[in-house]
Amino acid sequence: MSESAIVSDASPSSSTPTVGYLRYIDASEAAAIDEELMSPEGCGFLLPQLMELAGLACAQAVFKCYPPHKYPNLLVAAGPGNQGGDGLVAARHAKIWGYNVQVWYPKQGKADIFVSLKKQLQAMEVDFLDEDGFDDGLMSADVVLDSIFGFSFKGPPRPPFAAALESMRDESRLEFIGRITRPPIVSVDIPSGWSVDEAPDGQSDEDVFTPDVVISLTAPKTGLKRFNGVSLLGGRFLPESIVQKYGLETLVDGYVGDDQVMDITGWTPAPEDKEGVGETQEPQP
Template sequence: MALRTLTAKSAAALDAELMSTGAFSLDQLMELAGLSVAQCLHTLSPPAKTPRVLVACGPGNNGGDGLVAARHLCHFGYRPSVYFPKQTKHELYARLRTQLEQLKVPFVTDFTAAAKEADYILDAIFGFSFSGEVREPFPSVIATLASTKVPVLAVDAPSSWNIESGPPGDGPGKGYMPTALVSLTAPKPLVKWFRGRHFVGGRFVGREVAEKYGFDVPAYKGGEQVVEVPLDDVKL
């Protein structure tokens, strides 16, 4: 069965439903999403091979998923570092930061310099709510993602890509093609333009809710929280 994709609008509506009718807290959803991202990276490249992971976190929920992933990566034996330049005052983000500080995970301020020292980069800058405008300080960060030789795992969307229409024709993200992509809950239409290994994580939606929003729950194995879904298995 080919998986259907989830538009940006439907993803936002689903998120709102999960946190209202669904009674989930953002803490719960972000914990599960971030854990699945970290497990995805472990599947791609274990810590013995790529110990130094640079996690680039944007100002919204995608960045929060990155903060959670960084913590789990630390427990998995990686040596993560975090770039988190636009810190919101939301108390959850402050707590996620403290959790990382307790584990002595370093926060870096120069992304381009840090990228040169990294074995893998996690792109958790923008997710499905990306508005189309790359604001400072992210243009140079995204330009680095587009030009680096270090492998990149993008969380939910390659940052700067339009959720429906894919790669930007111009701007800092021109030519940006991450090594791998982990879609959260369901692939977004942008996967049509993606070339690389593709996974789905964030296992918190039942079939009934998926049907309501017009997407499919992928065939997770056993109790695993992330699954590789080749793009041939996505309905584009």
Template sequence: MSVRYLTAKLAQQIDEELMSATGAFSLDQLMELAGLACAQTLATVYSKEKYPRVLVCCGPGNQGGDGLVAARHLGMFGYKPTIWMPKPGSKDIYKRLKTQCDNMKIQTLAPADDTSTLRDVLARSDVILDAIFGFSFKPPVRAPFDTALPLISDSGLPIVSVDIPSGWDVEKGNAEGVGLNPEVLISLTAPKEGVKTFAGRHFLGGRFVPKSMEKFDLNLPEYLGFDQIVELPRAGTQKL
């Protein structure tokens, strides 16, 4: 059977159950596992020998937290990540993840109202990890990201998006035409409805999903060996 693609409501329900007394996961745990899967996906497709300079673009929510974890792991893998987050998250967990990156000597760009800083760092980067918006995003794209997404898109750099490409609706996809168009997508827990037609390389990172979640009929594929990710068939090669 094909893997199940989630609506926004079901994705939220599964997240809540994972962090409930029944699921017993903490947000810290889920972010750590998700961020590790994101870092492994980028490293699988883009070697540090050819693509050492990674621009990690983080939003202010949990998606950005996944990006901060990924940046730390990428640093440990031997990459040279730089963090761009013009609107840092205010939660304690976000601040702690940022401190962990600081302790790894990972550069974070100072927030700026203009786009010159982003232009400069894009010119010095080899690949982008897009961890700006998550599955709760609803258009339109607001400042400061409304001017940043076109710059990222026009950079010509390969993009790896976390869970859903930034600017896409979780169920309607890139219907507004304002979202990023990544070469690689790493879906977390299970893929979302809006990426059914995604044509690039598509990975899944959700090896933490317990057997108790079988009631949702996710039909998740097997993870091989000790990998934290598994590649999904490209759009059009399986019945969705």
């Protein structure tokens, strides 16, 4: 099946036939799952394999919610770690699927995989913005993929990423400068700047930006319990041993056909995960 056939005529809610139970995982569980997946004694995955599958899911999430015929200009904001690598993979698929892609990647990761991913995008003539070009990219974007920080990030954001997060948060500033509203944001796994383990209770809109969509990988993180936007799930590569060990059966059983993402908006948290959960809104096509 061609890549275009995978995502044609899709919407966030069209592929999930039932509503199931959500199982949230915290940062320590997410790290343990990654370790088991990549352990030679465990599942034997290589990092580039997982990054490719995760990035494909992220690209499909963008396509399902914001297809290129309506949202042609995609800005991918990528950090230096594995989260950024997911974004670079997603940028490649999005370019193939018809988006005009710009990438803001101010600090390249040192591992060979990041060098390769950047070269692939350059070969496809994807534009890379300068370190100080994020605001210009944001103003020309129809949709943004936030892949700056992952679940292992801790501490306050530092330059140049702090300014980018501030720009994504500050819609009124964009309206003043360009007479436009902030483009919709799709965050990978956890919105950059959010705590992975604590939902932003007590954090005001002045502290963090709130994306329109989150594409969780393997399982939604605890910090998303009060997220009220569209929630998608990707990372369809878990073996049965890990699924059972971490109680993820209801999540992985929700995938349909060859889809790499599914809509989990409105799913009921598992009994042990109900504390601190906010109300959800219906997904918008």
